[in-house]
Amino acid sequence: MCAVSLTWDDNNSGAAEEDGFKVYRSNLPIDLAALPVPIATLPSGTTTYDDLTPLVGDNYYAVSTYKAGSVRFLVFDLITLGAGVAALAIVNPSAELGATGWTFAGGFETHVGGGGWPPAFVGSYLFAGGSGASGSALQDVLIGASVFAKVDAGTALLDLDWRQRSYSGSDKGDIEIEFFDSGSVSLGAAVGLGLLGAASGSWQLRQHVGLGVPVGARTVRIRIVTQRGSGSYNDAYFDDISGNIF
Numbered sequence: 001m002c003a004v005s006l007t008w009d010d011n012n013s014g015a016a017e018e019d020g021f022k023v024y025r026s027n028l029p030i031d032l033a034a035l036p037v038p039i040a041t042l043p044s045g046t047t048t049y050d051d052l053t054p055l056v057g058d059n060y061y062a063v064s065t066y067k068a069g070s071v072r073f074l075v076f077d078l079i080t081l082g083a084g085v086a087a088l089a090i091v092n093p094s095a096e097l098g099a100t101g102w103t104f105a106g107g108f109e110t111h112v113g114g115g116g117w118p119p120a121f122v123g124s125y126l127f128a129g130g131s132g133a134s135g136s137a138l139q140d141v142l143i144g145a146s147v148f149a150k151v152d153a154g155t156a157l158l159d160l161d162w163r164q165r166s167y168s169g170s171d172k173g174d175i176e177i178e179f180f181d182s183g184s185v186s187l188g189a190a191v192g193l194g195l196l197g198a199a200s201g202s203w204q205l206r207q208h209v210g211l212g213v214p215v216g217a218r219t220v221r222i223r224i225v226t227q228r229g230s231g232s233y234n235d236a237y238f239d240d241i242s243g244n245i246f
């Protein structure tokens with residue numbers, strides 16, 4: 001469930017004490033000359049309201065006092081929910097389906113967690129660097145049409161979150177992002193956070209935050225990269241990869 005909590009100041013007392021407050025909401029800027037029907041009428045002294053059924057997209061709110069037929073506006077606010085955000089449709093984001101959705105290379109694999117391996121962060125399986133020195137996994141994810149306008153205006157951003165772990169901190173990993181246009185032409189070099197020997201005793205949250213999405217982008221390439229630092233197995237582990245363009 002999604003809720004919007006509104007709060008405001010109550011500035012009136014004494015002779016000016018309001019009879020109550022009204023809360024208005026619209027998907028368009030609120031026109032004071034043509035007010036919508038209030039979504040709530042609240043008693044005098046109220047300073048909060050929780051809208052439990054906000055609209056998908058833009059929500060314009062206005063809160064007024066009312067008193068003997070007069071209306072005095074205190075607060076205007078705009079909140080946008082849902083619209084303009086596209087979750088990345090990553091197939092098999094937490095290794096539960098083997099290689100489904102991914103192109104594995106260099107010995108990269110999935111492995112069931114526990115029994116000498118770290119427990120999976122989500123579900124039963126984790127991604128692992130595998131038997132090679134630098135295993136990798138790659139998936140191309142189409143960008144949702146709901147954010148094309150934002151992408152092409154040059155204002156879209158990408159967040160990508162994942163969990164990373166290692167056996168002893170010596171085998172390293174990263175997730176790189178590269179954007180492609182509708183003709184599969186790369187729009188710039190892949191961007192990573194840097195290879196990291198993640199914690200061994202717990203799953204570490206790593207995040208690309210607010211990465212700029214180039215104009216014309218239609219595909220996001222997600223590439224898990226690893227680098228073995230010691231031993232014969234590449235113990236760079238990954239799980240629970242998710243992201244949004246907004």
Ligand SMILES: [Ca+2]
Nearest residue numbers: 094122123125
């Ligand atoms: Ca998993």
